[in-house]
Amino acid sequence: MSELPAGSVIGIVGGGQLGRMLSVAASRLGFRCHIFEPSENPPAGQVAEYVTTAAYDDHDALRKFAESVDVITYEFENIPTEALDVLQALRPIRPGREALRVSQDRLIEKGFLQDLGLKTAPFADITDAASLEAALAEIGAPAILKTRRFGYDGKGQARIMTPDDAAGALADMAGAPAILEGFVNFTHEVSVIAARGLNGEVVCFDPGENVHEGGILRTTTVPANLTPMQRMDAGLLAGKILNALDYVGVMGVELFVTPQGLIVNEVAPRVHNSGHWTQNGCTTDQFEQHIRAVVGWPLGEGQRYADVVMENLIGDDLDKLPGYAKEPNTAIHLYGKADVKAGRKMGHVNRIVKD
Amino acid sequence: MSELPAGSVIGIVGGGQLGRMLSVAASRLGFRCHIFEPSENPPAGQVAEYVTTAAYDDHDALRKFAESVDVITYEFENIPTEALDVLQALRPIRPGREALRVSQDRLIEKGFLQDLGLKTAPFADITDAASLEAALAEIGAPAILKTRRFGYDGKGQARIMTPDDAAGALADMAGAPAILEGFVNFTHEVSVIAARGLNGEVVCFDPGENVHEGGILRTTTVPANLTPMQRMDAGLLAGKILNALDYVGVMGVELFVTPQGLIVNEVAPRVHNSGHWTQNGCTTDQFEQHIRAVVGWPLGEGQRYADVVMENLIGDDLDKLPGYAKEPNTAIHLYGKADVKAGRKMGHVNRIVKD
Numbered sequence: 001m002s003e004l005p006a007g008s009v010i011g012i013v014g015g016g017q018l019g020r021m022l023s024v025a026a027s028r029l030g031f032r033c034h035i036f037e038p039s040e041n042p043p044a045g046q047v048a049e050y051v052t053t054a055a056y057d058d059h060d061a062l063r064k065f066a067e068s069v070d071v072i073t074y075e076f077e078n079i080p081t082e083a084l085d086v087l088q089a090l091r092p093i094r095p096g097r098e099a100l101r102v103s104q105d106r107l108i109e110k111g112f113l114q115d116l117g118l119k120t121a122p123f124a125d126i127t128d129a130a131s132l133e134a135a136l137a138e139i140g141a142p143a144i145l146k147t148r149r150f151g152y153d154g155k156g157q158a159r160i161m162t163p164d165d166a167a168g169a170l171a172d173m174a175g176a177p178a179i180l181e182g183f184v185n186f187t188h189e190v191s192v193i194a195a196r197g198l199n200g201e202v203v204c205f206d207p208g209e210n211v212h213e214g215g216i217l218r219t220t221t222v223p224a225n226l227t228p229m230q231r232m233d234a235g236l237l238a239g240k241i242l243n244a245l246d247y248v249g250v251m252g253v254e255l256f257v258t259p260q261g262l263i264v265n266e267v268a269p270r271v272h273n274s275g276h277w278t279q280n281g282c283t284t285d286q287f288e289q290h291i292r293a294v295v296g297w298p299l300g301e302g303q304r305y306a307d308v309v310m311e312n313l314i315g316d317d318l319d320k321l322p323g324y325a326k327e328p329n330t331a332i333h334l335y336g337k338a339d340v341k342a343g344r345k346m347g348h349v350n351r352i353v354k355d
Numbered sequence: 356m357s358e359l360p361a362g363s364v365i366g367i368v369g370g371g372q373l374g375r376m377l378s379v380a381a382s383r384l385g386f387r388c389h390i391f392e393p394s395e396n397p398p399a400g401q402v403a404e405y406v407t408t409a410a411y412d413d414h415d416a417l418r419k420f421a422e423s424v425d426v427i428t429y430e431f432e433n434i435p436t437e438a439l440d441v442l443q444a445l446r447p448i449r450p451g452r453e454a455l456r457v458s459q460d461r462l463i464e465k466g467f468l469q470d471l472g473l474k475t476a477p478f479a480d481i482t483d484a485a486s487l488e489a490a491l492a493e494i495g496a497p498a499i500l501k502t503r504r505f506g507y508d509g510k511g512q513a514r515i516m517t518p519d520d521a522a523g524a525l526a527d528m529a530g531a532p533a534i535l536e537g538f539v540n541f542t543h544e545v546s547v548i549a550a551r552g553l554n555g556e557v558v559c560f561d562p563g564e565n566v567h568e569g570g571i572l573r574t575t576t577v578p579a580n581l582t583p584m585q586r587m588d589a590g591l592l593a594g595k596i597l598n599a600l601d602y603v604g605v606m607g608v609e610l611f612v613t614p615q616g617l618i619v620n621e622v623a624p625r626v627h628n629s630g631h632w633t634q635n636g637c638t639t640d641q642f643e644q645h646i647r648a649v650v651g652w653p654l655g656e657g658q659r660y661a662d663v664v665m666e667n668l669i670g671d672d673l674d675k676l677p678g679y680a681k682e683p684n685t686a687i688h689l690y691g692k693a694d695v696k697a698g699r700k701m702g703h704v705n706r707i708v709k710d
Contacts (some may be wrong), residue, residue: 007693024379027402030689030702047382049401280638283686283707301683328656331638334385338362347385352638
């Protein structure tokens with residue numbers, strides 16, 4: 001059944017909470033995990049059999065890591081290209097390089113989505129003040145200037161409410177290649193967590209509705225407020241993206257819901273914070289689904305058996321834990337991070353609101 | 356809330372599948388685990404942060420282990436008394452020594468249960484051929500001769516169908532202290548997985564109905580075939596046992612269902628194979644429940660949200676995996692054991708038969 005026999009070792013690049021939960025899911029299916037992570041004492045290291053602590057430019061460490069595993073996956077998309085080259089020469093990387101190439105660069109991603117016939121926010125490549133001025137004239141303000149690469153959780157972004165903000169926003173980019181995105185007039189944001197197996201089968205989880213605060217995901221609620229038609233559209237467009245990339249694994253697709261249809265905001269080639277609800281709402285959660293894809297198992301079905309609200313525990317939200325631990329129907333998931341910092345994701349809770 | 360702060364280390368004695376699943380549950384609540392296990396490469400070691408490989412008579416290793424953790428629990432009850440003495444001098448052991456003393460010895464356990472007013476099979480202390488003959492005269496055949504200590508999964512047991520079998524059965528005990536138990540005329544076996552918190556609160560999971568083959572648990576089905584009165588009785592008697600032992604943690608109580616009421620077969624002072632269904636039928640499963648008790652968290656509620664059939668994967672049952680992986684509503688749990696052996700528990704599946 002599986003391309004990889006039981007007991008095979010899965011290499012996971014990145015040792016944060018996503019790597020941690022992937023590692024647990026892999027162990028449930030009888031696989032062993034090796035984490036590669038530059039920081040000391042990564043959350044995933046507490047639950048994985050092997051950990052390599054080394055920088056992404058340490059090619060010797062990368063080679064040894066690759067040679068010790070049977071397949072490589074990752075918990076975040078911003079892995080340096082040269083590190084990927086080293087790894088790929090030795091072991092298969094799933095999801096593959098094309099997914100990383102596309103998702104690592106907002107400009108390439110937007111072009112890719114448009115080529116597939118999907119709707120995105122209006123956008124323009126920004127290289128200097130002149131191109132920004134021209135783009136603002138076309139797209140209009142308010143708009144948002146973002147670095148093309150390495151942005152997450154609201155980092156590397158600057159809002160332009162009026163053309164007067166343009167110079168300051170461009171300065172915020174610190175010379176990094178950037179993209180201007182027009183504001184989308186959306187009613188709410190949803191995301192689809194979708195998976196594609198090694199054999200090409202596609203399975204989608206029910207879309208969740210996301211609420212952000214300060215650029216960080218606060219809650220995801222299933223079911224999302226969507227018409228049956230929108231729900232179907234969401235699944236179809238996710239499948240289109242997965243197939244176009246010959247993708248293997250789980251992907252998170254963020255969508256804006258507008259009266260004119262669903263607009264693709266962003267694609268993450270990995271398990272996604274907005275899919276954490278699946279841990280307590282589905283028999284196969286997003287982490288196991290990803291592992292099943294990566295090792296060549298059949299995918300689990302995505303059927304949802306409960307209504308769930310996922311709430312992130314950010315920074316000193318941890319103080320709420322004593323109360324949460326007493327709540328019925330509330331599952332707590334902590335990440336084992338030693339230091340509480342403002343804006344840091346420390347864990348999440350899944351509240352089952354209806355079986 | 357918790358007696359132990361997040362990030363505290365839980366020492367787990369025993370590195371098999373129960374220790375493995377306890378370790379995963381502990382990590383979900385933000386705790387780290389240290390496994391103590393005599394065998395090399397224990398299943399729990401693949402998912403725990405620390406592993407000590409040493410014998411139970413290695414007192415130095417036991418001391419170092421105890422000093423490195425904040426609290427100690429265990430996955431099996433047959434820990435040598437001297438090892439427990441070493442550990443207890445340094446850190447709290449939960450569940451406590453009294454539960455181990457009682458459950459390590461079938462004769463003491465039966466007496467304890469009778470003192471609580473609970474029903475057990477008729478039994479007698481067997482020290483030699485004469486006491487066996489006398490016991491058979493009183494209890495009658497068929498009966499079953501068991502070693503008082505260190506029996507599990509049908510080991511250390513011999514059936515006596517007629518008095519002629521007595522000598523052979525006694526020889527099978529190889530001189531170990533033994534107990535004769537009369538056969539109970541039961542319709543089926545159920546077990547209650549119950550938990551008691553550090554503050555004395557008691558929570559029971561819904562009883563499961565067990566089917567054994569060759570002395571090894573084959574399936575557990577919830578709901579069990581019980582009247583509402585029997586279900587209530589099961590919970591009440593489990594609570595009685597927990598309170599009498601001032602117990603902290605999860606306990607498995609095996610019960611025979613007879614027309615004359617519930618008869619207690621055996622008590623296991625730990626998470627129990629017949630409670631594995633809780634992983635896919637409850638928000639807080641038996642492993643997390645045990646960890647919550649051990650660290651002093653409030654217990655989760657035991658409410659069941661689905662009908663589940665748990666099936667053990669024993670030996671080459673693993674060959675069925677490709678088919679099982681394709682089944683909807685089937686959760687697979689493998690233990691990461693390298694060698695497949697006849698009678699060895701390799702994993703289990705939880706089939707959700709009704710949400």
